[in-house]
Amino acid sequence: MFISTQKKINNKAVIYQFIFGFFLMIAACLPVNAQTTYTLTVNQAGSNWYYTFPCDVTSATVEVWGGGGGGGSAQSSGARAGGGSGGAYTRGIIPITAGTVYNITVGAGGASATDGEASSFNTAATIMAIGGKAGQSINTSNTQGTGGIAPGTGNVNTGASPQSYYGGNGGNATSGGSGYSGGGGGSAGNASNGNNAVAGTGGAAVASGGAGANGNNSNGAGNAGSNPGGGGSGGRAGNGTLRAGGNGGDGQVVITFTTSLPLYCAPDITFSIEPITLVQFAGINNTTPNTSTYPSESFCFTASVNPGTSYPITLKGNTDGNFTDYFTVFIDWDHNGVFNNTTERYDIGTITNSTGSDAITATNNILVPLGATTGITAMRVAKRFNAYPTDACTDIVFWTV
Numbered sequence: 001m002f003i004s005t006q007k008k009i010n011n012k013a014v015i016y017q018f019i020f021g022f023f024l025m026i027a028a029c030l031p032v033n034a035q036t037t038y039t040l041t042v043n044q045a046g047s048n049w050y051y052t053f054p055c056d057v058t059s060a061t062v063e064v065w066g067g068g069g070g071g072g073s074a075q076s077s078g079a080r081a082g083g084g085s086g087g088a089y090t091r092g093i094i095p096i097t098a099g100t101v102y103n104i105t106v107g108a109g110g111a112s113a114t115d116g117e118a119s120s121f122n123t124a125a126t127i128m129a130i131g132g133k134a135g136q137s138i139n140t141s142n143t144q145g146t147g148g149i150a151p152g153t154g155n156v157n158t159g160a161s162p163q164s165y166y167g168g169n170g171g172n173a174t175s176g177g178s179g180y181s182g183g184g185g186g187s188a189g190n191a192s193n194g195n196n197a198v199a200g201t202g203g204a205a206v207a208s209g210g211a212g213a214n215g216n217n218s219n220g221a222g223n224a225g226s227n228p229g230g231g232g233s234g235g236r237a238g239n240g241t242l243r244a245g246g247n248g249g250d251g252q253v254v255i256t257f258t259t260s261l262p263l264y265c266a267p268d269i270t271f272s273i274e275p276i277t278l279v280q281f282a283g284i285n286n287t288t289p290n291t292s293t294y295p296s297e298s299f300c301f302t303a304s305v306n307p308g309t310s311y312p313i314t315l316k317g318n319t320d321g322n323f324t325d326y327f328t329v330f331i332d333w334d335h336n337g338v339f340n341n342t343t344e345r346y347d348i349g350t351i352t353n354s355t356g357s358d359a360i361t362a363t364n365n366i367l368v369p370l371g372a373t374t375g376i377t378a379m380r381v382a383k384r385f386n387a388y389p390t391d392a393c394t395d396i397v398f399w400t401v
Contacts, residue, residue: 037258043227045108045117045250053257055098055300055376060257062127062159063091067107067116068187068210068229068248069132069148069170071222074237075139080174081222081236082135082145083182084248086167086194086203086212087116087229090129092159094121096257098300109225109232109248113137115148116229119251120156130154132248135170135182135234144173145234147182147197165189170231171197171215181222184212184231187249194229202233210249222246261376262337265393266296274325276383277356278316281366290318290356310367315348317383318356326350327362330380330392333372339380339392347388 042049045067053060069084087107096102107117107129116131118124133148147170155164168185180200188194189209197203200215202225210230213223219238222245225231232246275292279285282303305311315327327348330339339345349362382389 035258035260037256038263040255041252042104042106043250043252045106047103047105049104049106050101050294051104051255052099052101052298053096054259054261054263056261057096057098057257057259059093060096060255061091062094062121063089063190063254064119064121064127064129065089065187065228065252066118066129066131067109067251068167068184068212068225068231069116069134070110070112070114070248071170071182071184071213071232071234071245072135072137072145073112073242073245074137074181074235075240075242076141076237077239078142079138079140079237080144080179080181081138081234081245082147082173083170083184083197083202083212083215083233084110084116084135084225084231084245085132085148085150085170086185086187086210086225086231087132087248087251088129088151088155088164088166089188089190089209090127090155090157090162090164091190092127092157092162094127094159099298101294101297104253106253107131107251109229109250110134111247112222112235112244116248117251119253121253121255125156126158128156129251131251132167132185132187132229132231133170135245137245144175144179145182147171147185148231150185150194163190165193167229167231168194168196168203168212170212171199171201173215173234174199178217180217181215181234181236183215184225184233184246184248186210186212186231187229197231202230205230213246219243225249228252262332262335262378264337264339264378264380267393272320274318274320275356276315276317276381278314279381280314282311305368307368307370307372310365312363312365313348315362315381316356316360317351317354319351319354322353323385324350324352325383325385326388328382328384328389329366330382331366332378333369335373335375335377341391
């Protein structure tokens with residue numbers, strides 16, 4: 001997953017952290033391997049997620065839930081706000097292109113009196129589920145708000161075998177001394193629309209959907225809807241104190257695909273990215289820009305190598321100034337899905353004060369072990385400031401992979 005980039009200043013020195021990994025597939029006698037189905041779930045709200053599929057994946061089933069609408073706020077004696085509606089759901093089989101970076105957006109549930117956000121995969125024009133609508137806010141004494149009305153259209157789905165469902169409506173607040181604020185509507189699920197809230201009772205969860213929150217019959221803020229996409233309930237006020245509506249549940253994106261290749265660890269980075277810009281090895285000659293927003297990328301180039309033979313490797317990268325960066329290569333020779341930090345690690349060399357577009361390179365040779373397993377083999381190229389990377393999978397604190 002992609003983590004937002006930044007630079008850290010420590011003791012008046014700027015320490016640059018960057019990660020830009022390549023997965024280069026080395027081919028030799030390709031056997032037919034067993035297929036494994038994986039399901040990846042992204043349920044933290046935000047647009048800074050991405051994924052690159054294994055090189056043999058040509059399609060994926062993508063399910064998307066929008067965020068639930070927030071409950072309305074209340075601020076006056078006897079004010080009762082309406083509940084938010086549930087988020088929508090859509091599912092489709094999306095074509096996948098090897099080596100492509102696919103962006104993932106998980107819509108946040110609406111805060112008080114705020115609509116839920118849409119969720120999407122790749123772009124909003126590829127597949128997208130819309131969010132729920134906020135409940136009505138009330139600032140007039142002894143007045144009841146209406147629930148948010150869930151949209152019945154608006155999902156986008158360009159995939160094969162598309163399915164789309166929409167969230168349930170938020171509940172209307174009720175009158176009387178023991179009246180309730182409006183409950184939240186339930187989100188849509190993988191087989192049906194979401195359930196409507198009924199007055200202060202939130203919409204029950206359908207299969208794979210989130211429940212709407214129940215309203216209150218005592219003064220206070222509304223309750224949060226359940227993930228994914230349940231609507232929040234309205235606030236209930238007994239005086240001029242503002243009672244916020246409950247948050248809607250966040251959306252969700254679930255991706256299912258089948259591959260014969262291993263899934264490797266994906267280290268994260270919390271600092272600035274200075275990319276690797278060139279990898280030359282055994283016929284591969286891959287160049288990339290010297291700026292990027294992605295801490296790692298995957299490529300599906302192939303090369304043919306032979307056990308017992310040594311091959312030169314040349315690497316370039318951006319050091320972002322007069323700094324020294326160290327390159328290490330990890331190669332999964334035994335195909336166990338793990339980069340061994342002792343027997344499958346190669347320290348290649350360093351570069352200093354390079355833009356990544358100049359003639360500065362790190363070069364060395366890699367000897368293919370006699371016992372290397374034939375077939376598709378993953379190689380990771382890692383670059384780190386001030387020292388060689390020692391582990392292919394460690395999250396980044398003051399160094400990079």
